[in-house]
Amino acid sequence: MAEATLLKPKRESFWRSRAWRRFRRNPLAIVGTLIVLFFMLVAIFAPALTADRMGRNCLRDLGVKRTEAVKVLRNPLSPKFWQATLHPPASCYKIPRKGYSPIPKHPSRKYPLGLSGGGYDILYGLIWGARSAFYVGILVISVALLIGILIGGLTGYLGGWVDNTLMRFTDAVYAFPGLVLVMVAVTIFGRSLTTIMLAIAIVSWPTYARMLRGNILKVKAQDFVDAARALGAGPVRIFFKHVLPNAIGPLIILASLDIGSIVLSVAALSFLGLGPEIGFADWGQMVNFARNWIVGPPGEPLKYWYTWVWPGLAIALFVLGWNLLGDAVRDALDPRS
């Protein structure tokens, strides 16, 4: 027994690692984690949280009657609860409307955060907005990572002229203001959530490509790669079995922390009116709904404050949570700072 443990190089457990200790002791990291966890819970349980205020189409697609919605969708033992939580129909992402009046309605018992111009239920939009934020963030990061890994992997591993050409290309995309490129894409391919998600992925991969290239260059120079080559492994096997797994870890962690900034870009586009279709639960669009009501009627300049404060606060907090978390993880991983 004792010999076996001696022979096996002991792997430092995560819970005892220096990085975890640094992270745990950073109060900002705790705040960030709590904010992100809060939004995650809201996003996951959005159907249960909004069971009492769901729109007609959403209920119909779920196959739930309005009278029993609260009972069924808030009961973890019913299959409908799981269906709604794990895979809600697309119609649930639409904010239900109460009337079509362009004038916002003050908070009431039924609508605790009020109705935005056009009768959109602000509370519903906020809760499902959290879900769509994660949806958009995760999807965009995955696509951007895929492109980044492909290009960063090729340039870092192959080097030479491939590296030179692809890196110049990467620099060009990196230097160009992303919003402008996305606007070009929207005018050509039309306005839709898919267009802007793809467009944002296409402008955000260069960071990952650069990061991966740097990591690969470091890993490539290490002895175990030479050892593998000496044992007769081919270049493809070396790349996928030895180089990539050792270079990719930090990249994936750091990329996933970018969800905040991705959501920020999408929100900015939605705010401009270039985002998903009207009525989709999206915080940026909710701020856009409020645009005509920012300054209230004479004498009551802050009359409609609830139309922009809540969605604005939601975006700011969401991004802040991810940024705090991101800073803390970077600090913990990088012992230099």
Place this chain on the structure above:
Amino acid sequence: MLTYAIRRLLQLPIVLFVVSVVIVGLLQFLPPTARAAAYVKSEQQLAHIDEIIKQYNLDAPFYVQYWTWLKNALQGNLGFSRVDKKPVLESIATRLPVSAELVLYAFLPTLLFSVWLGTLAAIYRDRFLDQLIRVLAVVFWSLPTFVLGIALVAVIYGYFKLFGIGRLPPDLIIQLAQQANAGEFRYYTGLLTIDGLLNGRLDVALAALKHLVLPTITLILVLGAQIVRVMRSSMLDELGKDYVRTARAKGLPEKVVYYKHARRNALIPVITLAGLMFAFMLNGVVITETIFNLPGLGQWAAAAAIQLDQPSILGFALFTAFIVALANIAVDMLYALVDPRIRYE
């Protein structure tokens, strides 16, 4: 240095060529009739859409189309902006001063202010001042430009009735237009704060300045936060280096160590960021101009994107590429000025 500058400037057409090929290439996803819309100026022309397609070779192979586009572009014909009902180039010319004025008043204060705060945070590392600056920086960095802008409009403009929205008060705009027609007010630069002074119209300059306060504050807070963060970590890097210890060991006063030694070296990454930030200001301008109703390039681009006005958007994208490329060259030049070790052959 001079030859390097000239060589870099000669690369500029290449950058624009690549960007324009990409853009005209993207347009191939649209049918020829949609591409023809770029050159339609009035509804009467819609009946003759085939002639326009012929005239601009819009149904020809890509290289012929690009060549025609390039010939027209070089003659200043970038198409017709539907949003402004003017040729695209004219739109850019009339709107550029508005954006330039905004960036002009936002850029330098952002740099100075955030370099100062970043240095302070690094010097007082882990003490109260540092913690405060760091928290504020991460909060403002996370704050979306449009949320901050709307909050400023609602509270400062709406509630406290301070400053203004738009470029000038409406009555002043009408008055100026009349006087400009009569030749009593001349636009030298297009920047109202400067033209006001040049015409001896202090009221115009002051009104224009008042209307710039809120948008500039928005840009300064959001962009400055990023620079503070980079400046702080770069300064911390420098303070940990050997030459700083040597300087201290020699008995140099702390002030000299901080400001003459460490900060000069810490500025290098900030210059890179400042160049990038210039590009990001063009992003930020789209949103700030929309919120504060300033008739600049950003507002134009936002309106054009909503109305699918592709010639305007493409003109804006080309112009942005031009500015970004120029900013990059300026950054490389600045490197050499700040860091004498860097010399260009």
